[in-house]
Amino acid sequence: MMDNSAVILHKGKDKAIKNRHHWIFSGAVKTLPDFENGSILAVRSADGEFLGCAYFNKESSIIGRMISFDDRPPLETLKTNVEQALILRESFFDDDTNAYRLINGEGDRIPGLIVDRYKDVLVVQVSTLGMEKLKPFLVDLLVQRLSPRSVYEKSNLPSRREEGLPMFEGLLYGEPVRTIEVLENGLRFLIDIIESQKTGFYLDQREMRKLVRTLSGGRRVLNAFSYTGSFSVFALAGGAVSVDSVDTSERAIELAQENCRINGFAGGNIRFHVADVFDFIRDHSLEHDLVILDPPAFAKKKSDVVRACRGYKDIHRLVFQKIPPQSLVLTFSCSFFVDETLFRQVVFQAAREASRDVRLLQRHHQAYDHPVNIYHPESDYLKGLLLHVE
Numbered sequence: 001m002m003d004n005s006a007v008i009l010h011k012g013k014d015k016a017i018k019n020r021h022h023w024i025f026s027g028a029v030k031t032l033p034d035f036e037n038g039s040i041l042a043v044r045s046a047d048g049e050f051l052g053c054a055y056f057n058k059e060s061s062i063i064g065r066m067i068s069f070d071d072r073p074p075l076e077t078l079k080t081n082v083e084q085a086l087i088l089r090e091s092f093f094d095d096d097t098n099a100y101r102l103i104n105g106e107g108d109r110i111p112g113l114i115v116d117r118y119k120d121v122l123v124v125q126v127s128t129l130g131m132e133k134l135k136p137f138l139v140d141l142l143v144q145r146l147s148p149r150s151v152y153e154k155s156n157l158p159s160r161r162e163e164g165l166p167m168f169e170g171l172l173y174g175e176p177v178r179t180i181e182v183l184e185n186g187l188r189f190l191i192d193i194i195e196s197q198k199t200g201f202y203l204d205q206r207e208m209r210k211l212v213r214t215l216s217g218g219r220r221v222l223n224a225f226s227y228t229g230s231f232s233v234f235a236l237a238g239g240a241v242s243v244d245s246v247d248t249s250e251r252a253i254e255l256a257q258e259n260c261r262i263n264g265f266a267g268g269n270i271r272f273h274v275a276d277v278f279d280f281i282r283d284h285s286l287e288h289d290l291v292i293l294d295p296p297a298f299a300k301k302k303s304d305v306v307r308a309c310r311g312y313k314d315i316h317r318l319v320f321q322k323i324p325p326q327s328l329v330l331t332f333s334c335s336f337f338v339d340e341t342l343f344r345q346v347v348f349q350a351a352r353e354a355s356r357d358v359r360l361l362q363r364h365h366q367a368y369d370h371p372v373n374i375y376h377p378e379s380d381y382l383k384g385l386l387l388h389v390e
Contacts, residue, residue: 055130
């Protein structure tokens with residue numbers, strides 16, 4: 001007898017769920033029971049096989065997101081997944097680093113939720129209606145487990161529009177905190193919790209900042225799209241002879257200056273520029289022999305890909321044309337719709353147009369606190385290439 005309270009998938013549309021992929025697209029659904037958007041429902045195959053539980057929203061093209069793949073109560077599974085996520089982070093970080101991602105959405109089997117830790121402050125991002133309804137349960141879990149001073153939500157994600165959710169920022173628990181100082185591999189950084197991009201810091205670049213520290217000795221560094229100067233601080237800590245930080249945000253540059261200052265770095269060899277990066281590179285001769293290109297996503301939706309690739313090619317061509325021989329370029333794309341193969345093709349085209357010999361030395365190293373679920377590869381978005389330019 002068919003379960004009238006379950007979501008039934010079309011025949012042959014259960015393979016992804018059996019392979020533990022979290023997303024259910026609306027086209028895979030044969031029948032839906034009556035339910036309120038955001039509710040947790042059982043999921044069954046066309047033959048009635050129980051596949052697990054998901055929360056559902058009829059307003060979204062991704063109509064369901066799996067939160068369990070067995071017959072355990074779904075909230076019990078969520079509690080287990082939260083605990084496992086916290087244990088994983090505790091195994092990797094010590095007193096030298098107190099800023100890291102605690103929960104990475106599907107990468108931790110908790111779709112729709114990001115939680116970042118900045119010392120004793122937690123910053124939450126909720127991207128789906130189903131997770132919005134589960135938020136009180138999950139915040140209570142985190143407070144009980146971690147006893148934070150503050151839990152602040154920064155859910156200003158475009159994906160919320162499709163879910164029928166307004167943008168939201170506000171305090172969820174504890175005392176208001178505007179700015180906090182954190183440590184990353186022994187270096188100090190000020191985080192503006194409220195006026196910041198993402199949750200306050202690009203935590204996903206931690207391993208690459210370590211790499212920059214090892215590469216910077218004796219080099220002249222250009223940190224393009226510098227934001228609050230984290231790559232600049234690591235370059236100076238690694239012995240860079242000069243660092244130029246460029247960003248369009250005056251507030252970001254102010255924090256970059258402060259981050260250099262609190263780490264003891266000052267002098268005329270450390271320069272800050274509030275400018276458009278493309279204009280800066282066009283207008284300067286570029287005597288730098290280590291260039292870091294870490295732009296925001298050029299392609300925020302699939303229709304942006306052609307324009308994004310044009311932007312990636314233009315900036316790489318300009319850099320390749322101008323930097324001296326034997327230089328290094330560390331370049332990134334965080335655009336999900338530009339995969340690594342396409343990104344490499346664009347860099348190849350830029351090198352060819354600039355008539356420079358360029359070799360790939362290394363690819364991006366994923367930060368340990370940003371796990372990618374092997375069953376859900378869509379959570380792998382950040383690409384990076386370390387290049388040697390003859």
